[in-house]
Amino acid sequence: MPEQKSSPVAGVVFDMDGVLTDTETIWDEVRRELAAADGVPWPGEATEAMMGMSTPEWSDYMAATVGVRGDAADVAERTIAAMVERYRVHLPALPGAVQTVERLAQRWPLGLASSSPRRLIDASLDALGIAQHFRVTVSTEEVAAGKPAPDGYARACELLGVEPGRTVAIEDSSNGLRSAAAAGMVVVAVPHEAFPPAPDALALADVSVGGLDEVTVDLLEGLVAAR
Template identity: 35%
Template sequence: MNIIFDMDGVLIKSEYAYSLAIQRVLADHGVDVDLSYIDQYRGRSNPETWQEIIADFSVLDQASDYYIDRVFSYREEIVARDGIIPCDHILELLNAWHGKGYRMSVASSSPMSEIERTMDALGIRSYFEHLVTGEAVAQSKPAPDIFLYSAKLMNLEPKDCIVIEDSSHGVQAAKLAGMYCIAYVDPHEPAQDVSLADEVVEDYRDLLDRKL
């Protein structure tokens, strides 16, 4: 079986760090938003996220790269404090699927440096054939580009791939790519609309003995 994983919110508990960092950057510039505003950008690339945020608030008068750099700086503080935390039972699932010979790749909107750091911190890089960043494709999720590119790297047809996603944009991208999509929903995270997914799981242990 051929599995393509998103990273943030699927492999690691990192969405909260990005959300808090964005909220803090906005507060620094006199913009107060609650986390529900930021949640709408889950799964999107950083440049596209900030293009839209800047359009929403006229007080933001710097280029996107300025705000992205500030977000990463604040996120680093959170990671230094909390570490890189794997999603519950994901390491058990990856080990089981690797042992079964499943082919696996990562397709994340995060920069490659973040993807590689996560792989190395959790000791899971060897499980994945390819690591694909949103920087490698023209359009970010919800466009299907990143998943289609991942399938191409694996020499697979889209119909032969399963995507595991956690965000509304990610699920949309997987379905537009013509792939089967399993939505992982962490009950401790803000709810996302994953109604387009083919199935939803809240506990990775439910997939351990599944024949995919």
């Protein structure tokens, strides 16, 4: 059981894509492939714009802004089905992901707030063998608004029964950092090399680290104690 008595930290909530799983590139490739198959050009701002959006939000963006064939529901189904197939072939974990989850789970209750749909969250955590370490998982499909709105992180804190100001969020994307900060959490940025966050979003983080191996118990306790 996690031990919290002597710690200023109440809990830790992870993002998934780009933090635990190296799937941001896969999402981008799948979406671009759908657009190419439908003969529509890929807008330069589309990749960044959709990071953190909920399934209804990004599928509507794909249909209305990018111009992919079908309505939002059609686009979501085609995209998620393609993602499931890619995951079956290979689900890449980021360096230190499993070890960091296992390490922090020995100390505090863990949650997850992801923009992925529920079936991809469950499949991913099962594939990595870490599902049992998370007390709660929240998909932005299950809240009113996706990142950068605070809804997903706020809901994860609510379900964990922890105060956001004593809870650490671990994020990589611009919209994810904005979401966690808006929820009032202590924010650790783990920027993804291929999709670095915008400077203004990165500035919202309490600290930026070079990888998950740097996310230690001592680091998190120091950050929360300094609040």
